[in-house]
Amino acid sequence: MAEERLDAIVVGAGPAGVTAARELAASGLSPVVLERGQFPGSKNAWGGILYREPTEEMIPGFEEDAPLERPIIEQRYMLLTSDAAMTASYKSMRLAQEPYNAYTAFRGEFDQWYAARAEAEGVEIYPEFTVTDLLWEDGAVVGVTTGDEEGELLANVVVLADGANSLLGQKAGLHREWQPHEQALVAKETLRLDAKVIEERFNLPEGKGAALEIFGESTWGMLGYGFIYTNKDSLSIGTGALLSDLMTSGRNVNDMLDRFKAHPAIQPLIEGAELEEYAAHLIPEGGFKRLPTLYGDGVMLVGDAAGLVNPLNREGVNLAMMSGKFAAQAIVHAAEAGDYSVTGLSRYRELLDDSFVMKDLHKIRNMTEFAHERPWLFGEYPELMSEAARRYLTVSGKPKKEIQNEILGLFGGMPKKRMISDAFGAVRAFKG
Numbered sequence: 395m396a397e398e399r400l401d402a403i404v405v406g407a408g409p410a411g412v413t414a415a416r417e418l419a420a421s422g423l424s425p426v427v428l429e430r431g432q433f434p435g436s437k438n439a440w441g442g443i444l445y446r447e448p449t450e451e452m453i454p455g456f457e458e459d460a461p462l463e464r465p466i467i468e469q470r471y472m473l474l475t476s477d478a479a480m481t482a483s484y485k486s487m488r489l490a491q492e493p494y495n496a497y498t499a500f501r502g503e504f505d506q507w508y509a510a511r512a513e514a515e516g517v518e519i520y521p522e523f524t525v526t527d528l529l530w531e532d533g534a535v536v537g538v539t540t541g542d543e544e545g546e547l548l549a550n551v552v553v554l555a556d557g558a559n560s561l562l563g564q565k566a567g568l569h570r571e572w573q574p575h576e577q578a579l580v581a582k583e584t585l586r587l588d589a590k591v592i593e594e595r596f597n598l599p600e601g602k603g604a605a606l607e608i609f610g611e612s613t614w615g616m617l618g619y620g621f622i623y624t625n626k627d628s629l630s631i632g633t634g635a636l637l638s639d640l641m642t643s644g645r646n647v648n649d650m651l652d653r654f655k656a657h658p659a660i661q662p663l664i665e666g667a668e669l670e671e672y673a674a675h676l677i678p679e680g681g682f683k684r685l686p687t688l689y690g691d692g693v694m695l696v697g698d699a700a701g702l703v704n705p706l707n708r709e710g711v712n713l714a715m716m717s718g719k720f721a722a723q724a725i726v727h728a729a730e731a732g733d734y735s736v737t738g739l740s741r742y743r744e745l746l747d748d749s750f751v752m753k754d755l756h757k758i759r760n761m762t763e764f765a766h767e768r769p770w771l772f773g774e775y776p777e778l779m780s781e782a783a784r785r786y787l788t789v790s791g792k793p794k795k796e797i798q799n800e801i802l803g804l805f806g807g808m809p810k811k812r813m814i815s816d817a818f819g820a821v822r823a824f825k826g
């Protein structure tokens with residue numbers, strides 16, 4: 395075993411790992427990042443929305459040279475039934491001006507750029523190193539093994555930034571095996587389409603972008619959502635649902651995506667686009683109530699590995715970066731005290747608790763349960779709303795009063811107790 399003890403080993407060169415390493419390096423420590431992919435970002439998939447303000451906080455001036463696609467100036471929400479679509483949209487000229495709120499970006503490009511920036515700041519990143527196990531001494535994690543002969547590395551602390559389904563987090567005893575209702579599986583495609591065609595179809599000024607979140611039929615009525623995000627000359631399109639629902643229904647995300655793409659409200663948006671890339675990826679969605687233990691003696695979890703994702707607000711990367719930063723600050727504190735035990739690293743949880751990360755996760759802690767217990771929210775209700783809209787808009791010889799009564803009758807057929815419970819439940823879940 396190598397005798398040299400590194401300040402820290404970070405496993406995974408995603409946003410959480412690279413941020414942790416940058417912050418450590420900025421504090422005078424020498425972390426080493428091990429990444430299993432050919433290059434940072436090569437194994438990473440996401441929808442594509444990067445929020446400006448939290449990114450600016452981590453990487454001042456990033457807009458000047460980061461590989462970004464389009465600033466997002468419009469957010470659309472769609473509710474699909476089998477043959478209809480209801481849309482709410484927010485498009486703002488304030489969002490169309492700098493400073494922008496959010497951009498689309500590709501992870502393969504962004505992660506590489508971010509890692510290069512970290513390297514320029516003194517961080518050592520080693521791609522094509524898969525950490526296979528942890529090394530232990532007296533009940534504390536003291537390093538990692540990469541599986542090959544010379545592959546043992548010792549460190550004062552190991553930061554696990556290995557993403558959703560962190561196998562190393564399980565080996566560290568920080569969390570049990572993820573349950574199917576705690577992970578969503580998403581299939582995503584990048585579809586090449588001419589920039590001008592994108593701007594015409596999505597009614598966008600040149601160079602500007604839109605984000606569409608699409609519920610209901612986009613997931614076969616399961617809890618989850620479909621999305622379309624506009625890039626410079628491509629679209630990111632995807633859909634996914636909780637693994638437990640996919641397993642129970644016997645459906646898979648590839649079929650779900652094909653079905654979503656063929657929907658009459660979606661197909662015209664992607665007509666003629668060419669498939670460039672396909673990926674399927676997990677998102678940890680257990681939320682606040684199912685967070686793992688975030689650190690142990692000599693080991694910490696950050697980002698997706700720690701389950702820090704806000705699916706309601708489509709935030710993952712900013713939480714990953716924030717947790718990486720806090721983990722590094724806790725390590726610096728531990729280094730000063732020379733104590734990398736649970737006690738020495740406890741500042742990590744304090745910093746997270748004091749930040750928007752835990753406050754937001756706590757606020758939405760009941761959302762998934764609320765929606766999951768009510769499968770009719772994404773099936774029966776959209777159908778009813780669509781039928782009501784169709785009848786309201788259809789001009790016939792029928793007097794309007796009669797149509798109105800018919801519409802009320804549609805909703806009257808719903809169990810009243812259930813509707814009241816849904817309304818109160820929604821208010822409670824949103825209020826947090």
Ligand SMILES: Cc1cc2nc3c(=O)[nH]c(=O)nc-3n(C[C@H](O)[C@H](O)[C@H](O)COP(=O)(O)OP(=O)(O)OC[C@H]3O[C@@H](n4cnc5c(N)ncnc54)[C@H](O)[C@@H]3O)c2cc1C
Binds near residue numbers: 430438562675711
């Ligand atoms: C389909 C989809 C859409 C999403 N959309 C958005 C969005 O629009 N906006 C947003 O903010 N978030 C989004 N997210 C969430 C976001 O992608 C994650 O929250 C974020 O990537 C977490 O960063 P991370 O660094 O913790 O993990 P990752 O980015 O997953 O990085 C983990 C890294 O660890 C490496 N690794 C894993 N195991 C090992 C090992 N044993 N040894 C060495 N290296 C290892 C991996 O190769 C990877 O590079 C989306 C996620 C998905 C799946």
